[in-house]
Amino acid sequence: MISKFQIAHKNLLRKKARTLLTLVGIILSSWVLVSLLGFNRGYEKALNRDIDNMGYQVMVMAKGCPYEAATMMLQGGAGLRYIEEDVAKSIETRPEVDKVTPILMQAFFDPNKGDGGGIAGYFGIDLATFPAMKPFLRFHKGGWFKDPTAAEAVMGYEAAELEQREVGDLILVPEKNVQLQVVGILERTGTQDDGTIFVPLKTLQKISALDKITTIGIKVKKDADITKLEAALYQLPDMQVVSFSQVKQTILKLIATARVMVLSIAVIALLIAMVGVVNTVLMSVLERKHEIGILKTMGAMPGDIFRLVWTETLILCACGGLAGIGLALGFARLSDLLVRRVLPYAPGGELVAIDVRLALLTLLIIVAVGLLSGMYPAWKAGRIRPLDSIRGEG
Amino acid sequence: MPGNGISLEAQGLTRIYGRGSEEVRALDGVSLQIRKGEFVSFMGPSGSGKTTLVNLLGCLENPTSGDLHLAGRHIFGHGQVLGERDLTRIRREVFGYIFQNFYLIPTLTVRENVALPLAFYTKPGADVEVEHILGKLGMEHRLDHLPGQISGGEMQRVAIARALVNRPEILLADEPTGNLDTTRTGEIGEILQELNRSTGLTILMVTHNPELGRLGGRHIEMRDGQAYET
Ligand SMILES: Nc1ncnc2c1ncn2[C@@H]1O[C@H](COP(=O)(O)OP(=O)(O)OP(=O)(O)O)[C@@H](O)[C@H]1O
Numbered sequence: 005m006i007s008k009f010q011i012a013h014k015n016l017l018r019k020k021a022r023t024l025l026t027l028v029g030i031i032l033s034s035w036v037l038v039s040l041l042g043f044n045r046g047y048e049k050a051l052n053r054d055i056d057n058m059g060y061q062v063m064v065m066a067k068g069c070p071y072e073a074a075t076m077m078l079q080g081g082a083g084l085r086y087i088e089e090d091v092a093k094s095i096e097t098r099p100e101v102d103k104v105t106p107i108l109m110q111a112f113f114d115p116n117k118g119d120g121g122g123i124a125g126y127f128g129i130d131l132a133t134f135p136a137m138k139p140f141l142r143f144h145k146g147g148w149f150k151d152p153t154a155a156e157a158v159m160g161y162e163a164a165e166l167e168q169r170e171v172g173d174l175i176l177v178p179e180k181n182v183q184l185q186v187v188g189i190l191e192r193t194g195t196q197d198d199g200t201i202f203v204p205l206k207t208l209q210k211i212s213a214l215d216k217i218t219t220i221g222i223k224v225k226k227d228a229d230i231t232k233l234e235a236a237l238y239q240l241p242d243m244q245v246v247s248f249s250q251v252k253q254t255i256l257k258l259i260a261t262a263r264v265m266v267l268s269i270a271v272i273a274l275l276i277a278m279v280g281v282v283n284t285v286l287m288s289v290l291e292r293k294h295e296i297g298i299l300k301t302m303g304a305m306p307g308d309i310f311r312l313v314w315t316e317t318l319i320l321c322a323c324g325g326l327a328g329i330g331l332a333l334g335f336a337r338l339s340d341l342l343v344r345r346v347l348p349y350a351p352g353g354e355l356v357a358i359d360v361r362l363a364l365l366t367l368l369i370i371v372a373v374g375l376l377s378g379m380y381p382a383w384k385a386g387r388i389r390p391l392d393s394i395r396g397e398g
Numbered sequence: 399m400p401g402n403g404i405s406l407e408a409q410g411l412t413r414i415y416g417r418g419s420e421e422v423r424a425l426d427g428v429s430l431q432i433r434k435g436e437f438v439s440f441m442g443p444s445g446s447g448k449t450t451l452v453n454l455l456g457c458l459e460n461p462t463s464g465d466l467h468l469a470g471r472h473i474f475g476h477g478q479v480l481g482e483r484d485l486t487r488i489r490r491e492v493f494g495y496i497f498q499n500f501y502l503i504p505t506l507t508v509r510e511n512v513a514l515p516l517a518f519y520t521k522p523g524a525d526v527e528v529e530h531i532l533g534k535l536g537m538e539h540r541l542d543h544l545p546g547q548i549s550g551g552e553m554q555r556v557a558i559a560r561a562l563v564n565r566p567e568i569l570l571a572d573e574p575t576g577n578l579d580t581t582r583t584g585e586i587g588e589i590l591q592e593l594n595r596s597t598g599l600t601i602l603m604v605t606h607n608p609e610l611g612r613l614g615g616r617h618i619e620m621r622d623g624q625a626y627e628t
């Protein structure tokens with residue numbers, strides 16, 4: 005005995021090249037679709053994780069002070085303004101505030117870094133409060149400084165890798181000619197911390213001949229009213245308030261256009277695959293007019309023929325969809341890299357997040373689209389009459 | 399015997415094809431009766447309406463006018479036109495068809511081709527043992543061959559086997575040997591005659607081959623859309 009499924013399947017193997025080309029189309033579009041859907045979800049997740057990994061939800065700094073270390077480094081530390089350490093103490097007394105930590109950001113020009121020199125970013129941190137605010141930081145090797153004035157440094161994973169330092173090695177602070185001993189190297193976090201060198205606040209203040217700070221990180225109490233706190237902070241003279249929930253909104257807004265684009269591309273890819281499927285199946289129906297007519301003389305109902313042709317589309321789309329999703333999973337890192345290149349801001353970690361649910365959803369979409377595109381050829385095939393095939397041929 | 403041994407009864411069957419504004423009267427009021435178990439051969443010049451007639455008798459299409467009764471049951475007539483589903487229902491209960499071009503599915507083996515009708519419809523009492531039918535037609539050694547790997551005569555045997563799986567009452571053969579040489583034609587003719595004799599299968603066969611035509615117990619000569627008994 006032979007089933008309709010076998011008939012459909014064997015027919016697809018008849019024109020192998022054509023079936024393969026159509027499959028490639030479906031594979032590519034399902035690959036694109038699942039990757040883009042994965043990106044749509046992964047990006048926000050990664051952004052959230054990035055912001056959570058800051059440890060603080062609000063940052064206060066002097067007006068004119070660039071709040072991103074990257075920007076600060078690009079400007080070579082120029083234009084940095086400073087805040088008195090007391091400000092941190094006064095903020096800590098507010099009811100919404102859980103913890104505060106004072107930070108001094110400094111950037112020094114290192115002529116030996118990269119081609120023609122580069123900027124080394126140093127964070128002076130308070131041993132008593134900073135690690136407590138970032139309990140998720142893990143050490144690859146070593147640990148925090150012995151005491152708040154030690155001539156020691158903790159390096160972010162990438163900073164250590166770049167400078168090729170191990171725990172126990174010495175590093176030279178550029179411009180200042182001060183030596184610090186590396187006591188710890190952090191695990192990779194996927195954030196800016198990876199490229200930073202942490203030094204005790206007092207030590208960095210001494211090196212820079214300053215008694216001020218640049219930044220205050222504020223951890224807000226659970227369920228506290230952040231907006232109220234922000235409003236109060238804005239009253240501080242010459243201060244700039246950065247709230248990460250705002251930053252997140254801004255970034256998401258920036259990225260919204262990109263996401264719409266990304267989804268349009270997915271839809272277009274899907275449409276192209278759909279046209280391919282219609283074309284292939286319709287062609288194979290027209291080529292088989294005689295055979296289909298003869299199936300009708302054997303007792304096949306129009307609905308039988310419809311299902312037969314529909315099954316062919318289903319097989320094509322299910323196989324193509326599965327293969328595409330498999331490729332997307334296999335090459336997720338590659339898509340990650342590609343996406344990173346075109347984005348204005350890319351958080352660390354996995355940007356293209358594909359899980360089982362998303363894979364199933366994609367497969368469902370592909371199969372649904374396939375069945376939709378199979379409808380016209382299948383309907384057309386169902387309408388072929390026996391005589392259309394038997395009559396009029398040489 | 400339903401219908402008093404009369405299998406098919408046609409009255410004034412007419413089929414007109416419109417070719418633009420010009421009308422072609424392919425079949426012009428043919429009336430005839432075919433009894434159960436008859437082997438009827440239809441002969442006549444090309445374009446005389448043989449195919450048109452057997453297609454109407456075989457319920458492959460609707461006539462322009464005229465009546466057709468099948469085993470006493472009224473099929474065509476009174477201006478009513480049957481839809482494809484109704485025609486299919488009649489065809490699969492009553493008819494088996496073979497054609498000049500065998501129309502085997504090239505991707506399926508001999509065995510699968512013969513079993514194909516069963517994928518759509520299995521009549522109670524169908525011959526589901528396709529090897530058995532193929533064996534009787536001398537094809538037991540080609541069961542797993544593809545149509546492209548067997549000869550024309552063998553292909554027509556496969557097509558006959560396929561037409562027989564659902565045990566039709568009437569076999570309709572439109573120029574079954576049109577693509578075969580004399581030897582193969584003779585073999586197919588013998589098979590048809592044997593089927594008619596041993597199983598009482600009613601056969602309606604169109605042919606241009608006079609020797610094959612002589613096999614039938616009854617001969618109908620077609621000319622200009624009209625049928626003449628000879
Ligand atoms: N679908 C059609 N449309 C228009 N004219 C048709 C159609 N089918 C058949 N005819 C015409 O009807 C007439 C009878 O055709 P038919 O096929 O019945 O002849 P035939 O006796 O079977 O001929 P042959 O021996 O060549 O097979 C011919 O003139 C043919 O051109």
Ligand SMILES: [Mg+2]
Nearest residue numbers: 448449450572
């Ligand atoms: Mg003919």
